[in-house]
Amino acid sequence: MKQNKTVAFIYAHPDDETFGCSYLIRSISEAGGRPVLLTATRGDAGKTGHLGAMTREELAAKRDLELEKAIEILGIAAAEQLGMGDGKLKEVEPALLQERIAEFLTRHRADVVVTFPEDGLSGHRDHIVIHHAVNKVVYGGRAPSVQKLYYNQVGSYASDKSSVLRVEAGERWEAKRRALEAHQSQVFSVERVFGKLGAMVPPGHQFESFELAWERGVHYPRKEENSVFDGLI
C-alpha cells in the first residue's frame, strides 16, 4: 500500500540518523512515505577521523556535506538543523529547544516521531536532552498531528514491557553502509560500532528496533506491528 504519511526523526548530531535508523528510513521511503529529519547541532565538537586538524567551522561545513550525502542515500525528503551547541544541548533553554521541535513537527505535519530512548542509546548527554525535549512536546500535545512516538533502540532489542517494531537489514544494509561511509569524519565511531564495513551485515546489526512509547494518548500500548504506519488514521 502506498503511504503518504510523514515520519519525523529528531536527533542531536549529523550521523545519529544513519547509526540508528537507516533501515527504517529506507523502508519508509520505499513505501512512499515521507521521512524528515531535524538535527539539533552541526556536530562541530566531534572528531575528524583521518581528516586531520580542523577548526570548528571547517568541521561543521564538512559534516554538513557528509549529512547531505547520507540524506540522499537514505531517501530523506527534508532535513533541517538547529545549529545549537554541540555537546552543550544541556545549556540550551529547554523551552526554546521544545519550541523549535514543536514548530518543525507542526510545519511538516508529522504523523510519527522517532527519537532517542531515555538512556540516549549511547549515553551521550545531548541525546538524553533531545529525548526529554521530544517527550515534552509530544506528551504535552504541542504537535497535534503526531499520532505515535517511538524510541530508537539498539539491534534486536526486546522488552516485555512494551511493543517493539523490528526492521530487518536485508538489501538495506548496502544503503546503511554507504551512508555510514558518507560520515567520513566519524570513521572511528563507525568502526567501533560496526567494525570494518563490507558487503555483509555486521553481527548484531541484522535489525534496528523501535519501541512504541506512545500512541494517541496511550503510553506503551501493547500491540503487534509490522510497520511504522500501522494504526495511523
Ligand SMILES: [Zn+2]
Ligand atoms: Zn549523536
